[in-house]
Amino acid sequence: MAHRPLENRTVVVTGAARGLGAALARELSRRGARVALLGHERAGLEAVADSLGTPALACEADITDAEELARAARTVRARLGPVSAVVANAGIAHGGPFATSDFARWRRVIDVNLTGSALTARTFLPDLTRTAGYFLQVGSLASLGASPMMSAYCASKAGTEAFAHALRAEVAHQGVAVGIAYLNWTDTDMIRDADRYAVMRELRAAMPPPARRVLPVEQVAARLAGAVEHRRTAVYVPGWLRLAQVGRATLPPVVLRVARHRIPRLESGGPFRATGPLGAGGRADEAAARADGEG
Template identity: 50%
Template sequence: MSKVALEGQVAVVTGAARGVGELLARKLSARGAKVALVGLEPELLKEVCSRLHTEADYWHADITDHEAMARVAQEVKERFGKVDIVVANAGVAAGGPLVDADMAAWRRVIEVNLIGSAVTGQAFLPVLMESRGYFLQIASLAAITPAPMMSAYCASKSGVEAFAHSVRAEVGYKGVKVGVGYLSWTDTDMVRGADEDDVMRELRSRLPWPSNKTYPLGPAVDRIVAGIERRSAHVYGQWWLRGMQSIRGYLPSVIGTVGAREMKRFEGRFGDAKRGLVG
């Protein structure tokens, strides 16, 4: 598959203050791309921006605010003259059983991960049509397989996967490529925050190999960069995730059986579980 050189390309990364977004911005810049950072932590965004190798700028914005994101898209184009790549990466998570969930946190996961991705797409797709660019939606292993204690996150990531596939069909004739990025448990603040909960950590450790491991951030982001260069429809942060696609139809029933057994084993310990947002 042919590659698109990143030299001189303009890339927008949401959730760029830390984790996947921060490292992705750095690696894109190292390959010559100009980078626009978007997020809710202006001091961290400014710090990331100052360390990049190429022309860069940052925007403090809530991705769920469609007026703010429309303004960001306009300002990014004015600042750099075009937009070639948009990575909808920003996301949060909340764990625990649904019956005990903090529904404000549950709702916020859906708002940030799903609605925020749609808002980002609506804001930037017009400029991507002008450049015949690439929109990469970051999803997760959680889009491929359900998991107990993660209903909001799984719902949001399944949603963004379907969203991206739908948008691909809408904008392909305009020359815009749309990809979906899948990552398993990757060493970020979000995953480390989830592991602070004893039940979540133990439950994750009992997943079958290789989904029970935490994977280093660097190689995962390298694979994302390679996917961006190829304008790939599917990008896998870990090599084995590609193989999960062929068996995903069997996973809900398997997880339903195994999950019920594990939830029974952990019954009585859910009261100590953390209920707030992680991300």
């Protein structure tokens, strides 16, 4: 019989209502896991949960809210059992020049992507300690090399990498493993939305052909599920990102050289506009934050 390390194990995935999180939930379920889906958009979470072939649970929660996350964790334990793995996948992005950015939106990207990931880890660490479990932080090529017009996103992803390294060193003696997923462009609505803006599209087009290729979400999800199964310290999707890791010190000068030539040419067509939240997930987060503020 095939070895199925995730059989009847409970795995939490944040940002699971759509995109990579939803695809990962399906792949984990296919490998036998019981999946808890956390995030905004209850209807989307429930639709994904209903589509899975193993026991699953949809929990609507803002990952930056400690009380909501704690309630979700209690529900997961009661309904699906102790948590063996957590994938911190939830993330949002805004594009545009830093100098004219809406700083509340800039800060929200940091809050969701970095603070939300850390709070997710903190909430479920008692479970992972009991089960000698695994925490996977979803990072990005932006964790290795920053890009203009995406300052908040790049700062947040660099921060999640550093956080995961620090957490790994703190909990290794307790039997908890911590991994980082370095992902390039993935075919989600966030990336498709970014391509509607000329400056974002042009900057991606300036990358070498392998670096600007957009990968199918199912392919990326399969690699992440494999990382969860095998408790990988790092997973690179696509594999050539390992080279970027080795040569990361060379990335800022290359990006600077490209930006110096491309950005003035793009600016000649008119001032850059802020993108606002990219993708439906980002818009859902902003709508939820606005509703909380009004409440």
